[in-house]
Amino acid sequence: MPLPTYALGAMEASVYAPEVFARGLPSVLQPAHLSEGDAGAAGSTANAAAPLLSLHGIGLAFGGVVALADIDLSVRSGEIRAIIGPNGAGKSSLINVISGVYRPDRGQVRLAGVGYAQVPTQRLAHLGVARTFQNLALFKGLSVLDNVGSGLAYKVRSNFAGQVLGIGRSRGERYDFLSCTDQILEFLDLTAVRDRLAGTLPYGLQKRVELARALVAEPRLLLLDEPMAGMTPGEKSEMADFVRAARDRFSTTVVLIEHDVGVVMGLSDRIAVLDYGRKIADGTPDEVRNDQRVIDAYLGVASDNEALSRDEARAGI
Amino acid sequence: MAAIAADFSTAPVLPKWIAPVLLLAVAYGVVPLIGSSYLFEAILLPFLALGLAGVGLNILTGYAGQVSLGSAAFMAAGAFAAYNFNLRVEGLPLIGSIFLAGIVAAAIGIVFGLPSLRLKGFYLAVSTLAAQFFVQWALTKFSWFSNNSASGVIDAPKLSIGGLALDGAVGRYLFALTIVSILTFLAYRLVSSQTGRNFIAIRDNETAARIIGIPVLKTKLLAFAISSFIIGVAGVIWAFAYLRTVEPDGFDLDRSFQILFIIIIGGLASIRGAFFGAALIVVFPLGLSRLSGFLLGDVFDSGVLDMSQRIVLGALIILFLILEPDGLVALWDRIRRRLLFAWQST
Numbered sequence: 010m011p012l013p014t015y016a017l018g019a020m021e022a023s024v025y026a027p028e029v030f031a032r033g034l035p036s037v038l039q040p041a042h043l044s045e046g047d048a049g050a051a052g053s054t055a056n057a058a059a060p061l062l063s064l065h066g067i068g069l070a071f072g073g074v075v076a077l078a079d080i081d082l083s084v085r086s087g088e089i090r091a092i093i094g095p096n097g098a099g100k101s102s103l104i105n106v107i108s109g110v111y112r113p114d115r116g117q118v119r120l121a122g123v124g125y126a127q128v129p130t131q132r133l134a135h136l137g138v139a140r141t142f143q144n145l146a147l148f149k150g151l152s153v154l155d156n157v158g159s160g161l162a163y164k165v166r167s168n169f170a171g172q173v174l175g176i177g178r179s180r181g182e183r184y185d186f187l188s189c190t191d192q193i194l195e196f197l198d199l200t201a202v203r204d205r206l207a208g209t210l211p212y213g214l215q216k217r218v219e220l221a222r223a224l225v226a227e228p229r230l231l232l233l234d235e236p237m238a239g240m241t242p243g244e245k246s247e248m249a250d251f252v253r254a255a256r257d258r259f260s261t262t263v264v265l266i267e268h269d270v271g272v273v274m275g276l277s278d279r280i281a282v283l284d285y286g287r288k289i290a291d292g293t294p295d296e297v298r299n300d301q302r303v304i305d306a307y308l309g310v311a312s313d314n315e316a317l318s319r320d321e322a323r324a325g326i
Numbered sequence: 327m328a329a330i331a332a333d334f335s336t337a338p339v340l341p342k343w344i345a346p347v348l349l350l351a352v353a354y355g356v357v358p359l360i361g362s363s364y365l366f367e368a369i370l371l372p373f374l375a376l377g378l379a380g381v382g383l384n385i386l387t388g389y390a391g392q393v394s395l396g397s398a399a400f401m402a403a404g405a406f407a408a409y410n411f412n413l414r415v416e417g418l419p420l421i422g423s424i425f426l427a428g429i430v431a432a433a434i435g436i437v438f439g440l441p442s443l444r445l446k447g448f449y450l451a452v453s454t455l456a457a458q459f460f461v462q463w464a465l466t467k468f469s470w471f472s473n474n475s476a477s478g479v480i481d482a483p484k485l486s487i488g489g490l491a492l493d494g495a496v497g498r499y500l501f502a503l504t505i506v507s508i509l510t511f512l513a514y515r516l517v518s519s520q521t522g523r524n525f526i527a528i529r530d531n532e533t534a535a536r537i538i539g540i541p542v543l544k545t546k547l548l549a550f551a552i553s554s555f556i557i558g559v560a561g562v563i564w565a566f567a568y569l570r571t572v573e574p575d576g577f578d579l580d581r582s583f584q585i586l587f588i589i590i591i592g593g594l595a596s597i598r599g600a601f602f603g604a605a606l607i608v609v610f611p612l613g614l615s616r617l618s619g620f621l622l623g624d625v626f627d628s629g630v631l632d633m634s635q636r637i638v639l640g641a642l643i644i645l646f647l648i649l650e651p652d653g654l655v656a657l658w659d660r661i662r663r664r665l666l667f668a669w670q671s672t
Contacts, residue, residue, distance in 0.1 A: 134539030163539025172519035
């Protein structure tokens with residue numbers, strides 16, 4: 010099926026506002042130590058398995074604004090991999106590249122050993138990839154049951170006539186739909202709201218319904234775009250528990266974007282830190298926590314401010 | 327279009343099938359016995375045809391979220407296709423002509439649905455206007471479609487099924503009622519099937535729908551095809567059972583707008599809503615005209631009365647949409663809940 014991808018991408022750009030920022034360094038200026046760190050990490054896992062997902066030299070710009078610059082990332086099978094960074098660091102752009110919503114200007118996404126210049130969005134579910142969205146993307150006019158069950162739609166083989174008349178494959182599919190969906194609803198403790206319209210649920214529950222919709226297909230790779238954004242601390246730790254439980258139960262690999270560093274530290278196996286579209290750190294939570302660049306990115310650097318004020322002073326003169 | 331189907335949100339107190347079955351029992355068993363010819367000719371036949379067209383458009387616009395202003399074109403395509411199949415194919419039963427007419431309308435619907443793969447909202451609505459103008463032009467321009475009739479107006483064939491003549495007002499009413507009931511039932515099954523859920527998913531969030539693996543392009547075209555099929559059959563009923571003549575001018579842009587009003591007033595994404603809306607659109611002007619003729623007939627001439635009726639109708643529609651944006655269906659459900667609540671608390 011021919012995908013008018015560039016046009017769709019352009020339309021989506023307005024819906025999912027690209028995380029933009031004013032500064033971006035050319036890839037040649039990227040610190041050299043990162044590639045060494047990457048090589049070390051890759052070396053240690055080389056005997057385990059090839060990475061389920063890897064990004065090679067991903068670059069993406071919106072007009073003159075560089076959103077991602079030369080990003081390399083590898084995700085091992087079965088791990089919870091977090092991508093953190095301050096606002097506008099390019100985290101959501103990265104998820105959109107992985108899920109094929111954006112086409113990167115440079116680089117390649119390798120999924121289970123197959124390389125893509127742009128991941129085919131329409132085939133994403135068939136490839137075993139599911140995702141959630143930063144801004145809720147539920148189907149408001151459908152019940153929770155139907156929302157979650159729509160995660161199975163990619164498997165449906167029966168045609169509409171069979172479904173209308175209730176014959177052929179559609180019967181078995183309806184049975185699978187109900188049993189799979191009800192299991193997931195129970196797993197995520199959503200059975201009580203099974204028949205409510207998704208649009209009428211409180212925010213935290215809607216986030217969980219979205220997780221359920223992504224999980225129902227039992228994906229190999231689950232991309233979570235800020236699953237805890239806007240939640241209370243209690244809801245956040247609950248959500249973290251659900252993510253961990255989902256990984257354990259379905260042996261799903263999780264790539265997770267999050268603002269809240271505290272939650273991420275406890276949840277993830279490895280963390281990559283983005284700042285201004287570049288990867289500034291990558292490693293275990295402990296390594297990342299003590300990395301000076303990460304601290305600088307989150308807390309700001311004194312010399313930067315001084316330089317800024319000097320500039321201002323000069324402009325004043 | 328923030329339409330949320332009222333069908334899903336109400337907790338049914340009685341089994342869901344009771345109301346439609348009772349309604350059908352009355353429609354088949356009681357109405358033919360007591361109805362006057364005026365009731366059939368002026369109210370029930372246009373109500374059935376427009377209600378079915380509303381069901382068709384609701385599948386496309388209410389459920390799948392694709393706005394269309396070409397409904398009358400698909401009605402015309404259905405009516406003229408049925409006429410020509412009936413005329414030119416020897417031995418084809420009437421039902422066969424009607425079915426094939428629906429298929430023709432569906433094919434035209436798919437062609438004019440192709441822009442929906444790139445266009446959304448108002449832009450799509452404008453592109454469906456092309457269907458409206460093109461079909462009307464083609465039917466007027468090429469007299470083959472109207473069997474070279476000088477005026478372009480053609481007489482619909484006599485209705486009969488299996489040798490049983492359905493020519494009188496009651497017969498045509500039963501003919502229309504049967505087709506409308508069957509197609510409405512199938513439409514109801516459709517919107518609660520996986521395909522119907524895919525329609526709603528695409529309406530509510532196309533990006534998410536694509537990412538979870540719903541075949542968006544195929545599903546949109548399917549919505550156009552099914553919707554146009556139903557609207558095409560509604561066109562056959564309009565021409566064969568109600569007006570009994572077929573002419574392109576009867577299917578102009580006004581008719582398209584009328585059907586769009588029907589689903590907006592009745593309630594988007596609701597099968598019942600199409601019939602509520604059709605009832606209002608058909609009955610309301612008649613009642614208003616009776617009332618104004620009775621009250622003010624001596625004071626004003628008929629031209630003034632006719633014009634003022636339109637103004638009142640328009641004002642009432644605006645007022646109604648402000649008070650109940652989710653349509654008559656939502657109003658109906660609210661009243662029903664109140665009544666049930668009052669009944670239970672006594």
